[in-house]
Amino acid sequence: MKILKDFTKDTIAYGLGRGIKKFIGFFLLPFYTRALTPSDYGVLESLGSFILFVSAFFNLGLDTASWFYFFQPKEQEERGKILFTTFTFRLLTVFPCIILSFFSREISLYLFDSDSYTNVVFTSCMLIPVNMLTSEQEHIYRFYRKPWRYNLLTIIKTLGNLTLGILLVVNLKWGVYGAQIASLISGFIVIIFSFLFYTRKKYTYKFSFYWAKKLLKYGYPLAIAGLAVWIYSLSDRILLLKYQDALQVGYYSIGSTFSQPLGLLTMAVQMSAGVLFFEVYNKEEDSNKPESKKAIRDMVKLFTIVALFITSFLSIFAYEIVSVVTTKAYLPGITVIPILLFTMIITQIKETIGVGISISEKTFYFTIIVFISAFINVALNLLLIPAYSYFGSAIATLITSIVSLVYIYTISQKYFKVNYQVGKSLTTILIFFVLISLIPFMEINYSIRIHLIFKILLFAFLSAVPFLIGFVRYSLFKEVLVKLIPGKGK
Numbered sequence: 001m002k003i004l005k006d007f008t009k010d011t012i013a014y015g016l017g018r019g020i021k022k023f024i025g026f027f028l029l030p031f032y033t034r035a036l037t038p039s040d041y042g043v044l045e046s047l048g049s050f051i052l053f054v055s056a057f058f059n060l061g062l063d064t065a066s067w068f069y070f071f072q073p074k075e076q077e078e079r080g081k082i083l084f085t086t087f088t089f090r091l092l093t094v095f096p097c098i099i100l101s102f103f104s105r106e107i108s109l110y111l112f113d114s115d116s117y118t119n120v121v122f123t124s125c126m127l128i129p130v131n132m133l134t135s136e137q138e139h140i141y142r143f144y145r146k147p148w149r150y151n152l153l154t155i156i157k158t159l160g161n162l163t164l165g166i167l168l169v170v171n172l173k174w175g176v177y178g179a180q181i182a183s184l185i186s187g188f189i190v191i192i193f194s195f196l197f198y199t200r201k202k203y204t205y206k207f208s209f210y211w212a213k214k215l216l217k218y219g220y221p222l223a224i225a226g227l228a229v230w231i232y233s234l235s236d237r238i239l240l241l242k243y244q245d246a247l248q249v250g251y252y253s254i255g256s257t258f259s260q261p262l263g264l265l266t267m268a269v270q271m272s273a274g275v276l277f278f279e280v281y282n283k284e285e286d287s288n289k290p291e292s293k294k295a296i297r298d299m300v301k302l303f304t305i306v307a308l309f310i311t312s313f314l315s316i317f318a319y320e321i322v323s324v325v326t327t328k329a330y331l332p333g334i335t336v337i338p339i340l341l342f343t344m345i346i347t348q349i350k351e352t353i354g355v356g357i358s359i360s361e362k363t364f365y366f367t368i369i370v371f372i373s374a375f376i377n378v379a380l381n382l383l384l385i386p387a388y389s390y391f392g393s394a395i396a397t398l399i400t401s402i403v404s405l406v407y408i409y410t411i412s413q414k415y416f417k418v419n420y421q422v423g424k425s426l427t428t429i430l431i432f433f434v435l436i437s438l439i440p441f442m443e444i445n446y447s448i449r450i451h452l453i454f455k456i457l458l459f460a461f462l463s464a465v466p467f468l469i470g471f472v473r474y475s476l477f478k479e480v481l482v483k484l485i486p487g488k489g490k
Contacts, residue, residue, distance in 0.1 A: 033326040042249030061219025080204025101125035130187035160186030231374035252390035254333035315436040336394035356416030
């Protein structure tokens with residue numbers, strides 16, 4: 001099937017680009033973790049949550065709305081109008097962010113009980129429109145399926161951030177403020193480079209009230225939901241900060257950081273799966289959409305198996321990896337690595353199988369679930385953080401993601417029924433979760449060092465589990481490999 005070939009190629013391309021970005025970022029991590037304390041790291045993560053909260057409000061659901069409508073018109077001129085209308089909305093976010101920056105001192109006092117981070121908060125406010133414009137530029141590469149140009153863009157941004165980060169944080173010792181300044185400048189560089197050398201040619205320089213109305217109508221439920229998404233996925237940092245301290249946020253953040261190799265895969269899947277699916281769905285003439293259903297099922301299965309392999313490696317060898325890259329002060333954070341990794345897997349599966357809701361244009365279902373998820377997540381965090389600190393917060397996030405997955409699956413199946421082999425999927429994921437979560441938990445909480453030989457054997461065993469259970473067959477991998485070999489997949 002051509003879509004499986006395209007999905008795999010695009011995922012590999014995006015994943016490779018994100019991998020290079022993360023590799024460069026990990027190169028910076030040893031410098032940061034020696035120049036910044038776990039508490040400083042917690043401050044940086046808290047500010048990142050603040051930026052995403054405001055961005056969720058100003059985003060207006062345009063990320064989802066733009067890719068939904070982009071493929072409907074066949075004419076490039078109309079597509080250019082959609083892109084320019086979205087670009088205009090992004091530019092307008094500069095003005096409310098300037099107003100928000102006037103309250104930088106008050107925000108610093110609320111978050112950190114100190115006004116010493118006022119300048120850092122001000123810089124964070126300026127980062128919001130820059131990040132949104134960067135995201136808008138990146139979307140264009142995805143729409144036109146230009147993964148390698150997209151990769152070049154991300155590498156330029158990462159190299160800029162790396163160079164400036166070492167200069168400002170390590171050499172000049174500007175701390176958290178230097179890290180935010182580095183992100184701001186590198187973001188500007190990316191926007192200018194992208195616009196001058198590629199994206200400016202894709203715009204039809206006419207603001208379309210027709211498309212603006214459709215974009216906002218489709219996106220506004222998601223804009224409201226975006227606030228709940230922040231509460232669901234990122235409010236745990238703020239609650240940790242308020243009920244514990246920045247040190248606990250730092251531990252949680254380091255666990256999140258070392259979960260990011262899986263984030264490369266999830267991000268690559270997000271960039272490729274939706275675009276490819278809707279491209280096939282809109283072309284398929286059969287009303288039952290058998291090709292589309294097989295495509296989404298195979299994409300979910302392929303993602304899950306690869307994600308489980310990555311999760312196993314990062315969780316089982318977490319102690320060794322974190323010890324080498326950072327200092328011993330950060331080691332307590334490894335206990336949440338398996339939990340956060342499984343949360344990422346469940347979240348990506350949920351995002352992918354929700355196509356039934358998108359097809360039916362019933363986006364209010366997404367709004368409902370994110371509000372339910374937000375409520376559950378806050379309630380669980382308030383219950384678990386006082387007793388279990390950052391570990392409790394990770395558990396709260398995992399439980400919430402499971403609830404939202406069940407909801408999305410149930411609703412989506414009503415509009416687009418796909419056989420995902422739920423029984424085998426759950427059995428496979430459960431075996432992985434139980435076995436690998438114990439390793440870092442025992443090593444940190446009970447000071448039991450697990451021998452490296454045992455870890456290698458456990459990883460080998462888990463690698464065979466999906467095939468033994470029958471969740472995935474070798475033929476699926478063979479099909480992908482054959483399609484990737486030039487001349488074989490025709």
